[in-house]
Each structure stands twice: as C-alpha cells, then as structure tokens.
Amino acid sequence: MRPFLLFILLLAVAVLSSLVITGNRSAESPSAETVQQFIDRHWQTPVALQGRVPESYSELESSLLPESCGSCHTQQYRDWQTSIHSKAMGPGVYGQTLVMRESDPATARVCWSCHAPLSEQQPVLLQKMQNGEEKWVINSAFNPRLQQHGMTCAACHVRKHQRVGPTRRSAPDVTGKIDEGLPHGGFIA
Numbered sequence: 001m002r003p004f005l006l007f008i009l010l011l012a013v014a015v016l017s018s019l020v021i022t023g024n025r026s027a028e029s030p031s032a033e034t035v036q037q038f039i040d041r042h043w044q045t046p047v048a049l050q051g052r053v054p055e056s057y058s059e060l061e062s063s064l065l066p067e068s069c070g071s072c073h074t075q076q077y078r079d080w081q082t083s084i085h086s087k088a089m090g091p092g093v094y095g096q097t098l099v100m101r102e103s104d105p106a107t108a109r110v111c112w113s114c115h116a117p118l119s120e121q122q123p124v125l126l127q128k129m130q131n132g133e134e135k136w137v138i139n140s141a142f143n144p145r146l147q148q149h150g151m152t153c154a155a156c157h158v159r160k161h162q163r164v165g166p167t168r169r170s171a172p173d174v175t176g177k178i179d180e181g182l183p184h185g186g187f188i189a
C-alpha cells in the first residue's frame, strides 16, 4: 500500500466522520490541523478497545455486531449489507492476515486498519510494557465473529461504547447531548 493512497483514504474517512460528529454538511472545510487532531482522537489504528460496557446496557446494546445494531436500525443495516464495507473481510484478506499475524503482525495490523479496524476485531495487539518496550500480546477482547464483518457500524459510530452520529433530524438544535433515557445511553452528535 503506497503511503499516499493511505493518506487519501484516511483523509476521506476523517472528512466523512467529521460530518457524523458535527452533523453539519454546510460547515466550512476544517483546517488540516483540525483534521489531524480529529484523526488522532478517533482513528487510532486500531481503534482503541471500547472498554467496560456501561452497567445500564442490555446485552443487545452492549453488542458491537452489525446485526445487533440492525435489529433497531433496520434501514441502515440493509444499506450497509449492500455496501463494500460489509465485505471488507473477504477470504483473501482473511487468509493473508491469518499467516501474517504470526510472521509479521505489524504488517497484518496495517491491513486490519482498513479491513477490520476495531481492536476487538484483531487477534493480537501491540502493548506497551512497564519498561517502555512494545510487545505483541494475545488480545483477550478479540471477537472472531466481529472480525468477519469487516468495516462494521461500530468502527465508524462507537467509541468507548458511546454511539456517535448525526444530529436528530426532527430536532436539529440538539447537539452533543447524551440522553440517558435512550437505547445505548443516547448518542453524541
């Protein structure tokens, strides 16, 4: 993968995702610095582990699987299923990274950064040890079923188990509000 291509792709993801965050399509283009800060905050590779599920969540709400999201967001699930994102973890990538995760996990991680970007989708993680060294460790949060789903809803919409998405259409003045009364503890606009 050429670095330039990677850069363009990350930029596209960042611009798209900033739409999710602001919910404002007419906003002026963000500066390069703002885009970079956004990527650093939300698009670590891999996306940081979601961590502990909030106690108020039901089993359905705590699931990162697209079909779980789809049990409520039926239209978005249908759209996603017809998109190339749902097929991002095809047999080709899967087979190649299966070998690489042993022989060259650093390169496998580069592949996963586009093909299965959540930490929960990656069997091994690079962990910083107490002495400052980095070491590949078995990921106890790895979910093979989630990995098979490739570019999942959660990769774009879930950080620390909090949903991130555009503002409600019926009340566009609601921004950045977390409504505890809604499923999955509301969402961040």
Ligand code: HEC
Pocket: 060, 061, 063, 064, 065, 068, 069, 070, 071, 072, 073, 153, 154, 157, 158, 163, 164, 165, 166, 167, 168, 169, 182, 183, 184, 186, 187
């Ligand atoms: C139990 C049903 C349910 C499940 C499961 C669920 N959601 Fe939601 N979600 C809702 C409801 C209800 C809202 C609020 C819609 C509103 O206020 O207009 C919402 C809001 C959202 C929003 C805010 C954008 C919007 O305008 O609707 C996003 C993004 C979102 N959910 C993503 C997800 C993702 C990703 C998953 C799976 C990881 C998921 N949801 C699982 C019911 C659910």
Ligand code: HEC
Pocket: 001, 005, 006, 009, 087, 088, 089, 090, 091, 092, 093, 096, 097, 107, 108, 110, 111, 112, 113, 114, 115
């Ligand atoms: C910058 C993002 C990115 C990175 C990094 C990346 N890919 Fe891809 N890859 C894609 C996209 C996007 C497609 C789909 C292209 C299309 O179909 O037009 C793709 C398609 C593929 C395909 C063909 C489709 C399939 O499912 O069989 C294979 C195989 C593949 N990539 C393997 C890899 C491997 C192995 C690596 C790591 C060495 C890698 N990719 C790294 C974005 C990426």
Ligand code: HEC
Pocket: 016, 017, 019, 020, 023, 066, 069, 070, 073, 076, 077, 078, 080, 081, 085, 151, 152, 153, 154, 155, 156, 157, 165, 166
């Ligand atoms: C590649 C990133 C990406 C993936 C994967 C993705 N979404 Fe989205 N989603 C977006 C963006 C960007 C928007 C905002 C679109 C807009 O404002 O028109 C959005 C909008 C939404 C909304 C708000 C209502 C709407 O339709 O505009 C919901 C709900 C939602 N997505 C749920 C899901 C669910 C459920 C999945 C998986 C089945 C999913 N998304 C997969 C990026 C993504």
